[in-house]
Amino acid sequence: MATQSLLQERASRLNWREALPTIFAILYVLIVFSLLRSLNRADLWFPTYSSILFPLFVFSPFIIFALKIPFALRAVLIAIIGLVLMPILGMQDSFYLELITQIAIFAAMAIGLNVVVGFAGLLDLGYVAFFAVGAYLWGIFTSNANTIVRISGAQAAPELFWLFLFLGVIAAAITGILLGLPVLRLRGDYLAIVTLGFGEIIRILVSNLSNISSNRRNPINITNGAQGLPGILSPPLPDFMFQAVESLTNSLGLPVNNVRAFTYQLFYYGLVLIVCALSALIAARLDNSPIGRAWTAIREDEVAAQAMGVPKVKMKLLAFALGASFAGAMGVIFAARNTFVSPESFSFIQSIFILAVVIVGGMGSIRGAIFGAAIVTLLNLQVLKNFSLQINALRNIDWVVPIIDFPIRNWPQQLEPARYERLVFGLLLIVMMIFRPSGLLPAKRRQLELQGERAERISEKELTADVAEIRPEDLLSAPAAIGEAKEAKAANAADIAEDLPADQPPTPGEGLPDEPKEKP
Amino acid sequence: MTAVPNLASALSRSRLLNGAAEWFLQYFLKPIGQILLFAVIAGSSISLLALAVGFVLQTDWHGIDILRVPARINLFEQVVRQLPNMLLDGITIGFVYAVIALGYTMVYGVLKFINFAHSEIFMMGAVVGYEVMIRLRDGQLLSELPPLVVIILMIGAAMLVCGAAAVVVERVAYKPLRGAPRLVPLISAIGVSFFLTDFVRAFQALNRNIFNMPYPTDLVPFFGARINIAEGLSTTNTTLIIIISAIIMLVGLNYFVNATKIGKAIRAVSQDQATASLMGINVNLMITITFMVGGALGGAAGVLYGLKTTNVTPYIGFIPGLKAFTAAVLGGIGNITGAVLGGLLLGMLEAFFSALLPYFPALGLGYSDIFAFAVLILVLLFRPTGLLGKKVDEKV
Amino acid sequence: MRLDSSPESIISQRVQEETHMRMFKLFAVVAVLALIGQVFAAAPVSAQDKVIKIASQSPLSGGQSLLGTAIRNGAELAIMQLGKQVEELGFKLEFVPFDDQATPDVGVANAQNIVNDAAILAVIGHLNSGVALPSSEIYNRENLVMISPANTNVRITDRGYPTVNRVCGRDDAQGAAGADYAVKELKIKTAFVLHDKTAYGEGVATFFAQALEEAGVEVVGFEGTTETANFDAVITPILAQQPDLVYFGGIYNQAAVFFRQAREKGVKSKFMGPDGMDSSDLVKIGGEAVVGMIYTTTAGPASLYPAAAQFVEDYKKQFGASPEAYAAEAYAATQIVINALVKAIKENKGEMPTRAQVAAAVRATEDFETVIGKISFDANGDPKVATYYILEVASADPEKWGENPLITSVQAPSPLTAKEMMDKEKMDEEKKDK
Secondary structure, X not given: OHXXXXXHHHHHOOOHHHHHHHXXXXXXXXXXHHHHHHOOOOOOOHHHHXXXXXXXXXXXHHHHHOOOOOHHHHHHHHHHHHHHHHHHHHHHOHHHHHHHHHHHHHHHHHHHHHHHHHHOOOOOOOOHHHHHHHHHHHHHHHOOOOOHHHHOOOOOOHHXXXXXXXXXXXXXXXXXXXXXXXXXXXXXXXXXXXXXXXXXXXXHHHHHOOOOOOOOOOOOOOOOHHHOEOOOOOOOOOHHHHHHHHHHHHHOOOOOOOHHHHHHHHHHHHHHHHHHHHHHHXXXXXXXXXXXXXXXXXXXXXXXXXXXXXXHHHHHXXXXXXXXXXXXXXXXXXXXXXXXXXXXXXXXXXXXXXXXXXXXXXXXXXXXHHHHHHHHHHHHHHHHXXXXXXXXXXXXXXXXXXXXOEEHHHOOHHHOXXXXXXXXXXXXXXXXXXXXXXXXXXXXXXXXXXXXXXXXXXXXXXXXXXHHHOOHHHHHHOOHHHHHHHHHHHHHHHHHXXXXXXXXXXXXXXXXXXXXXOOO | OOHHHHHHHHHHHOOOOHHHHHHHHHHHHHHXXXXXXXXXXXXXXXXXXXXXXXXXXXXXXXXXXXXXOOOOOOHHHHHHHHHHHXXXXXXXXXXXXXXXXXXXXHHHHHHOOOOOOHHHHHHHHHHHHHHHHHHHHHOOOOOOOOHHHHHHHHHHHXXXXXXXXXXXXXXXXXXXXXXXXXXXXXXXXXXXXXXXXXXXXXXXXXXXXXXXXXXXXXXXXXXXXXXXXXXXXXXXXXXXXXXXXXXXXXXXXXXXXXXXXXXXXHHHHHHOHHHHHHOOOOHHHHHHHHHHHHHHHHHHHHHHHHHHHOEEOOOOOHHHHHHHHHHHHHHOOOOXXXXXXXXXXXXXXXXXXXXXXXXXXXXXXXXXXXXXXHHHHHHHHHOOOOOOOOOOOOOO | OHHHHOHHHHHHHHHHHHHHHHHHHHHHHHHHHHHHHHHHHHHHHHHHOOEEEEEEEEOOOOOOHHHHHHHHHHHXXXXXXXXXXXXXXXXXXXXXXXXXXXXXXXXXXXXXXXXXOOOEEEEEEOOOHHHHHHHHHHHHHOOOEEEEOOOOOOHHHHOOOOOXXXXXXXXXXXXXXXXXXXXXXXXXXXEEEEEOOOHHHHHHXXXXXXXXXXXXXXXXXXXXXXXXXXXXXXXXXXXXXOOOEEEEEOOHHHHHHHHHHHHHOOOOOEEEEOHHHOOOHHHHHHHHHHOOOEEEEOOOOHHHOOOHHHHHHHHHHHHOXXXXXXXXXXXXXXXXXXXXXXXXXXXXXXXXXXXXXXXXXXXXXXXXXXXXXXXXXXXXXXXXXXXEEEEEOOOOOHHHHHHOOEEEEEXXXXXXXXXXXXXXXXXXXXXXXX
């Protein structure tokens, strides 16, 4: 393969110019990490510092991933960040561990939704229902609420967690097929509204299945209704893990309050990372497989795809089932980790949040889904909340904003940033759609489509970016049917690009590191 | 319905009145007749359904526990007793849904996209109605002015503000996205919906430091005055105001769309944008007008909903918006008549389910929304284009 | 390189240079940030080393914010007024309010954040039992003490956690007290019981309905609804059955809308509700419809407590509004916390006490004089004796909410205390027998 030899050649010719970005990136990680380590919760400006530094730290794997160095090296560096630096931060302040776990949960769900929306083009506005299926499956069987399961003594032993993780995948996939079957005929907006209705039905069901008997005194309680299921169990961990964590934290000089709780936090962190990585792997492999190309074909033109012999029914159901299964697995983990589930965790808003993750990251892009999950979760759980905490801390010391002489005490309580997450998300979605509809880390194929359709309005700058993104091997590897269309677009773009002054530098993307140019 | 042609023929005898009569018949009597016909169809079919269900389920169904009714209740008798109230509730909320649904259906007809932010425009209408009422109260005018003037002021202000808001939303969030894939404006609309909710919340928090916005209808005795329609069936003036204003708006819209030049242009744009623009129609202007009219209707519906529920919060938009959208899909989205039929049917269905469910202890009221969505899904499965929608051929 | 001469590789080389530049910029930004951070971080840290924080969790936004803000303000006022007791021992006492949005999810997420701030030694909260139940699991895991000013659900303390306490009464007693009044004084024969499907609402409604049924009253309907705007569905069956009493187990923002619509639609029954109704917003939303409504509460009107007059005055001065229900309770809970902190610091010889020490000191509270009277905790964290008040809404003017007349009040011991008393009586009898 030409690419292979090219890569080897590059690797052997590591001169200082090529090594520079890598050195910068490593320095970046180390500086951000040590700054985070030096933070003290008692510090007045802690909320601001941590909500600047922690996102910078979370972005570091993406920066590493964008480096032009061998894949193995990148993997090692990312593994060091994820498996060494992150747990150390967690020992210092387990809220970081909490955040990163939430990010991974959202990321896995976003990858699942990406399969349905991004790959197959089926807009699902009730995706959180599959998450609910997983969460309630484990919740009903281990909660300490007076459900029928508990009364009849059919509770699951916590050891069965792994089995239920598997069952959660199956149950969610079956639910996905059950949803998919009747809506096969629908498309576009109708599909969106039916999936929305389906999501709401699931939510209404779980919040009402607390009594299905005609005798109020003797209720048959399945889901404990709107009150939610408390006291959900976690799988037992072997004793040596607790001991290992304890000795590890002590030897690092970062003793934790509650070793048991911290070990579980670490365990769930590892677990969601694994599930997230698996989902990403599966989705990535599928995207480049005949199945992925069939999905793309259905997304682009259903009728034409069918005419070309793509099994529409099978492919659509597969997309639904697969997308759902990721959410099912995460649901089981979420229930166990949170020890509490309630129908409110599965409202329409949550579906929209996951959709926002996919959109912000870039539809059809797996890296994008993870990146989007990081941004949306951090914004929601850390940045906005810390902003409020910061204002409160400043209020406590009667701080006055310098230069404009504004006493922070006069900042109206009604305007605390933590209360306006929807406002921020609304603006984020609108701005993204207007200025970067392909997302922050778009899938290459998607980006071309979106820019192609708006070709007449594209600025010259964006066009040159287009040219930079298209490489011959891309065009060759793309499926023939789409490849042709893309070639036409690319040719069109190239034509216009030729008219541009030659010295204008190409500008790939904005703000964030762009695609790595070589595939590993 | 035979009365209408008779009246028409009587009128047409006078040659002088001929043109006016034609006009009156076409744009006034016919739509009102159609709306009433829809109401009668929806009402009678639901009544029949309710009576049938009541009759069938009144016997104790041994073995099927969830269908068991408490022994002391005679289900059939209960159904008969609450049927009139049920129909009245259904019609009232149905008309509100219908007016909201028009906003969805008009935008869909022209741009082929779900304007998710319409539910928030509707909520803004309810908030504007509150502001007007509170300002009148603070100026000691609320109990002085005739109630009809109050209503007209409220609805007028809401229509103005919401019409303008809808146009601004279109300009800022949708217009830059024309020609993008269909998902893009839909997501932008969801963004607008989120933004508007919190924007109104922040505005009212700073403005008055409140979240709940109860309409001070207590100060106008006219709103609460009861009208006895029949034995055991009485209603308030508010209900009548809702029904009558909704009918006026529906007839007005019908006139606007079918009898004016702009309406014709809008219809042309909805059929084929490119051709319409070749015919000299300013497509962008027509789209703006569509948003304005839809937004104004949404705002008016907001005031009506506020009058009905008496308390408004920044979060009230979502559920009625969803139901109204369901109604629009039920009737066939893009079809104005369909939206009215869908709204009335959905309102009736909801009243029907919620009137029956409490008698089944194993089910309970919580499930009433499930049925609304279940009906929607069923209709879409068997008639994907809705009840009155036309089958559209695939463009290949 | 083979491709070097082709335009694509020139472009890709340019892209690479671009990337270098951007990397460099990013690096520069981080470096500058780091420098700024070091400069800022250096100054204030040392001065604030010995800070103790008290957190509050209650809904500060949304429909129930009036009560939630009352809890926040009550706690803040206590810290402002009594913080010097802790400061004299060399610690700075700070207040951190959190907004749980009356949603369990948000409450739990906040709790995760709270337990990670080592300076936070106590939590005052929540308003909603449905939020308090899952959140307190997390506090308890980290030995963080919580005192609830408002959570009446029985499960809050029945779990027997050493860290969970409350200064208000319990729903089993509240429901029974309400039902007792409804049967004996209102002489009702039929009742329709509604609830909001939260842990709090469903809990208290269930106790109320059970007590009614035991007294021979027919409960013609028992329904849960999460509807907040259009109550047609609930009102239709009530209209068809015209019960003597309609009870709503829930919070005012939902109940007031329901009561108003019910009256407008011609429901003539008497209305009744639990302590979630105790807010001036009830009449602001409900208007004339709720005048004459009966509500039970565990937070008596401030005028009942001799020590509360000063509190009401200070509260008005500080926040520009009369205290809503639970403001005094939150103040009292904070008083208990501060008292326990002082004790724990002294026991710890002036060092920062651990969370467990503070929790133990709170639980040991015995006959402590607060703004709402003397409080002692039993082994489960319930106040040993709680008073349940029955009040009537007198006026549709929200300003006059504080003047609602007290009809009657009942004192009831907590279950543990009742058991102790019974055991003691038994022992006494046995002794006498001997």
